[in-house]
Amino acid sequence: MAATADERDRGTGPGTSTGAGIHIGSVQGAFAIGDHNTVTHNEGTGVAPADPAQQELLRAVRELREDLARAVETPQITVLRGELADTETEIAEGGAAGAGRLARLRTALADAGAVVGLLASGAAVGQAVAALVGG
Numbered sequence: 001m002a003a004t005a006d007e008r009d010r011g012t013g014p015g016t017s018t019g020a021g022i023h024i025g026s027v028q029g030a031f032a033i034g035d036h037n038t039v040t041h042n043e044g045t046g047v048a049p050a051d052p053a054q055q056e057l058l059r060a061v062r063e064l065r066e067d068l069a070r071a072v073e074t075p076q077i078t079v080l081r082g083e084l085a086d087t088e089t090e091i092a093e094g095g096a097a098g099a100g101r102l103a104r105l106r107t108a109l110a111d112a113g114a115v116v117g118l119l120a121s122g123a124a125v126g127q128a129v130a131a132l133v134g135g
Helices: 005-010 052-068 075-094 099-111 120-133
Strands: none
Touching: 052 075, 052 120, 075 099, 099 120
16 A cells, blocks of 8 residues: 555655654753764763862762751851852862861851751761861
């Protein structure tokens, strides 16, 4: 049975084949279609920290920020949240947190000690900061 003219125009029906027929509705991540393609995927816009200690600090900061979402808001927690956000941004954009940032973060951790001391993620941030500042 031969395809009708309408089926041929749409690329459907028996014995028809066209290059048009791919439909992509939604895509996340990286992909390639066809021959000789190269896929590049860059997560975010920041710089990955090269120093393993900075990588550990970034991981711990993100975890503590998530844990603090469930904490009761106090002035000390508010300051700590701000320092954690600024530290995350500094590491993500520049590859490392500077000495001044680490000092402010250490102070904010100490000031919010009652809550931070109850969280494993708080201890992890404290240890990561101590490893970077040597104390």
